[in-house]
Amino acid sequence: MTLILPRLSVSILLALMTASVGAAEDHSPPLTEWGQPDLQGVWNFSSDVPMLRPLEYGARQFLNQQEIDAKRGEPIQRLGSREPIRSANGAEAFYNDNIWVENRGGSGNVQTSLVVHPENGQLPTLVSGITHEPGGERDTAGTRPVRFSIGGIGRAGPEDRGVSERCIVGFNAGPQLMPSIYNNNVQIIQNRDHLVILNEMVHDARIVPLDEEGELDPAIGLWSGDSRGYWEGETLVVVTRNFNGLTQSFEGYGSSQHKTLVERFTRVGAAAIDYEFLIEDPATFTDSIKVMLPLIKVEAQLYEYACHEGNYGMANMLRAARAREASAEIDRVADLFRR
Numbered sequence: 001m002t003l004i005l006p007r008l009s010v011s012i013l014l015a016l017m018t019a020s021v022g023a024a025e026d027h028s029p030p031l032t033e034w035g036q037p038d039l040q041g042v043w044n045f046s047s048d049v050p051m052l053r054p055l056e057y058g059a060r061q062f063l064n065q066q067e068i069d070a071k072r073g074e075p076i077q078r079l080g081s082r083e084p085i086r087s088a089n090g091a092e093a094f095y096n097d098n099i100w101v102e103n104r105g106g107s108g109n110v111q112t113s114l115v116v117h118p119e120n121g122q123l124p125t126l127v128s129g130i131t132h133e134p135g136g137e138r139d140t141a142g143t144r145p146v147r148f149s150i151g152g153i154g155r156a157g158p159e160d161r162g163v164s165e166r167c168i169v170g171f172n173a174g175p176q177l178m179p180s181i182y183n184n185n186v187q188i189i190q191n192r193d194h195l196v197i198l199n200e201m202v203h204d205a206r207i208v209p210l211d212e213e214g215e216l217d218p219a220i221g222l223w224s225g226d227s228r229g230y231w232e233g234e235t236l237v238v239v240t241r242n243f244n245g246l247t248q249s250f251e252g253y254g255s256s257q258h259k260t261l262v263e264r265f266t267r268v269g270a271a272a273i274d275y276e277f278l279i280e281d282p283a284t285f286t287d288s289i290k291v292m293l294p295l296i297k298v299e300a301q302l303y304e305y306a307c308h309e310g311n312y313g314m315a316n317m318l319r320a321a322r323a324r325e326a327s328a329e330i331d332r333v334a335d336l337f338r339r
Contacts, residue, residue, distance in 0.1 A: 075195025170201025
């Protein structure tokens with residue numbers, strides 16, 4: 001179940017941004033009973049800012065005042081890279097746009113892209129031999145293992161479907177947090193020695209020991225990697241390694257096998273966390289990738305996302321494929337008799 005968040009105009013976002021900046025200048029983060037910055041609560045990471053920067057902005061990280069003024073009062077439209085599903089008449093059809101889709105930019109974020117390194121807001125040059133595996137609403141060519149989240153390469157078995165369709169890893173929950181069309185919520189639960197990052201999507205709970213000791217053997221690979229955290233002043237730093245390579249590295253490229261993810265959480269206001277992540281993957285990209293994204297606190301609770309618990313879609317998809325195959329075989333035999 002998703003938390004439904006309102007559409008906001010740019011003028012409202014700017015007011016929120018101004019208030020957030022003022023609060024950040026004087027803000028001292030609330031502390032837990034053991035003296036650590038308190039990151040607990042339910043946080044939303046929706047964003048109307050595109051992941052990759054539109055080329056007309058060049059190396060500019062932020063909109064200028066003229067561009068902000070031109071957008072003032074206009075409704076926010078989500079600028080994500082996901083291609084819309086189109087109905088028979090060609091109209092865009094994201095489920096029900098007024099109910100399911102989070103077109104929210106409630107942080108007042110006026111970045112031109114979420115990617116801030118490389119400085120042009122684009123992905124780094126790819127390592128030779130790396131290709132794009134986008135996935136999507138329709139099946140695409142490819143072989144097992146299917147590393148992308150949505151879509152698949154066929155319906156011979158569940159292994160032909162994306163990892164999100166198989167309820168293994170949520171398409172926006174990571175690690176790292178990736179704004180998508182809905183379910184952009186995460187709950188942080190904290191004690192002195194551990195922190196839990198509970199994703200709404202696939203209700204995956206990532207348990208993060210707050211020390212750097214006892215890391216897993218590099219030969220052990222996990223779907224969501226092995227996360228270890230530590231405090232750097234008022235910032236929580238979470239380093240994740242030991243991905244199993246059965247998911248992509250980033251934005252449809254490579255595999256996660258050699259990926260190192262560094263996330264930073266800094267409480268900057270009563271209802272705001274500055275979140276950023278850095279990806280180092282020398283087997284996929286020739287440079288690192290840095291993304292900056294605000295998290296906004298919401299006064300709500302997460303409801304269970306029943307994926308395998310109610311995943312009738314997967315069984316029915318495979319059942320329908322078998323029925324089509326049986327029908328084709330009947331037609332083939334009938335055709336032989338007609339001859």
